[in-house]
Amino acid sequence: MKIEQFEDPGLAHYSYAILSEGVREIVLVDPARDPQPYYDFAQAHDAKIVAVLETHPHADFVSSHLEIARKTGAVIRVSKLLGAEYAHEAFDEGDSFTVGQLTFRALNTPGHSPDSVSTVLSRAGQDVAVFTGDTLLIGDVGRPDLREKVGNLTARREELAKQLYHSTREKLMTLADDVLVYPAHGAGSLCSKATNTASSSTIGAEKIGNYALRPQSEEAFVRELLADQPFIPKYFGYDVALNKAGAPDFAPSLRQVKRLATGTALRAGVLVIDARPEAVFKQGHAEGAINIQQGGKFETWLGSVVGPTERFYLLAADADTLTDLIQKTAKIGYEPLIEGALVGTPSAAATLARLDVEAFRAHPGRYTIVDVRNASEHAHEPLFAGALNLPLPELRERTGEIPTDKPVVVHCAGGYRSAVGSSIVAPALPATPVYDLSEAVKTFPVRSPDAAAHA
Template sequence: MEIRQFEDKGLSHYSYAVYSEQAGTVILIDPARDVTPYVEFAAAKNAKITGVIETHPHADFVSSHLELHQTTGATIYCSALVGAAYPHTAFDEGDTIQTGELTFKALNTPGHSPDSISIVLEEKGVVKAVFTGDTLFIGDCGRPDLREKAGNLTATRADLARQMYHSLREKLMTLPDDTLVYPAHGAGTLCGKSLGEANHSTIGAEKLTNWSLQDYTEDAFVAELLSQQPYIPKYFPYDVDINRKGAPAMMASLGQVVVITPDAAMKGDVLLVDTRPAAAFKQSHLLHAINLQLTGKFETWLGSVVTPGEMFYLIAEDMTQLKEALRRAASIGYESMIRGGTVYSGGSETMAPVPLDELRKHPEAFTIVDVRMDNEIQAGALLPGSIAIPLDQLRERAHEIPLSKPIVVHCAGGYRSAAGSSIVASALKKQVPVYDLGEDIKTF
């Protein structure tokens, strides 16, 4: 037996291939949109992909389960509660998959979603691992507030938090302490609030260190789980729906995106998303473009700033970067919204450096906009007198910013303020100067 973990760093997503040498088969768990690594793994083992298990309809990425079924003939397994619109076999508590020396057993573990399952892996009758999806993370558990309006089954966050309490204690904590824990996400995901850096653990280790497995009353657990959860990106309900229906094959879908020449006209009423580094964007960019850099959590911010269904152009530094941007947009199902992709060839707009000395001496002479998230802002302002508008809300709320002074946009490190300053500049149409404080926020 071999368990191979795959990581999509941009989305802090873990997926898995479980290989049975005896049967010459591979079972996949929560695969990402791009099937390539799984197909290559199976080919290297001279094995056949026979099954794909979905622990739930994911909110933060698009799964390739339907494409894998169509191209390999693999059976898709998921809870009957998903209401899946693709060919599948129900996989709920009491159901098993046998392949060679390996047995996969379903546990219904609602809490993150009403239809979540965890998968216990046995080798020759001995429990070896549990794939916990978004139920149990390393150091945390899944957030319970993503299914109030999304999916086949909806539930309030309070009800799901109570279900999480019982799923953790009555299902997962009863497994042997040496059971390996393989979650669907790591640190950096928005599917939990305080994940550890490790990519796997054991049930015993989590009992000792994971806050969610400690000795809470149910009410105290619910209160703690519901507090300080991060924001919900705009695209999360959209991806739940895509995953419940099954996404089209990624490369075929990307093949529908038109790559236009750099000098081609782009419709003025369509959003321009410029993925180049912030320094290059400030030196020269197209009128009304917004800067979502390809570095960092590009997918998350694309899906937080751009509303599902909104068309946009994608601009990159070169063809290599454009292909990467297209692939990463597809990982959250946004490729169908791309009006065209192009390599940047120059623009008339610039953004001047922030006048740091003047800002330090006379901060009252500027309107300061803080684009950090609500939970960060609640911990305290970094600059006194700032106006707090989280980045994911900025396009809708830029009109709230006073125009009586030059505007300085900041976050905690620079990525979000680059995006935020470009959004504000685009929205205010040169009525006042707009500056990006960038990494200089760390010096205040």
């Protein structure tokens, strides 16, 4: 037996290939949008993919389960509760199947979603590992607030949190302490608050170190779990629906993206996503363009700022970067929204002036300060007294709340989000100077919440 873990750092996503070496057959769990790494693994081991397990319809990435099934003949197994619109076999508690000497059995573990299934892997009657999807993560559990309005089944976050309490305690924590835990996500995923950077664990280690598994009442668990959850990106509901239906094949979908020649005139009224470095962007860009740079979890921020019904142009500094960005866009299923992709910018009419950081440091009260961090970040680590907190995913809809009587300075925690934010605010306030504090934010001390409250 061999368990191979595949990682996508941009989405903090883990997927798995389990090889039964005796029969040279592979079971996949929660595959990413690009199926090629799994085909490569199968070829390298002279093996065949025979099954694909989906722990739930994912909100933060698009899965290749349907494409893989079409190409290889593999059986897709999902909970009957998912309401899958593609050919599949139901895989719920009491169901199991074997591949060589390996047995895979289902545990219904609702909480992150109503249709979540964890899969226990056994060999020779001994439980070896459990693939927990987003139910149990390393040092955390999945967030319970993503399925209130989307999916075949919906439920209020409080009800899902209660289900998660029982799923962890009555299903997963009853497994042996040495059973390996393989989750679908790690630190940095917006499917949880997880900060632990480990990629796997054991049931025993999680009982000791996971705050969500410590002895506590259901009421206390629900209260703690629901506090300070991250924002919900605009694309999450869209991806749940796309995964429920099954996404189009990856490579053909990429080929359908229109590549435009440098200098092509862009259609008026279509959003422009300019992924060039912020220093280059500020020197000149198309009017109204939004500066979402290649690094810094591009796909997450694209899907947080841009809605799943908006078409957009995608601009990059060079051809290789453009190809990478199109692939990142496809990870969240947004590639059909690309009106056209091109290198460079067709217009440099708009600019963003550089902030005199020392003048700002000396007299911050002379500026309107906009903090585009999450509400919890703003509350727990305030930087400037009186700053207006407009979280980046909400900023396009809330620029009207920004006063225009003083120059505006936009900041985040490290500079990436403020580059996006300032590019959104500037065209919305054409008569007001707008500046990006950028990486200089790191030179300002974090104020304690108590100090900020009394400032």
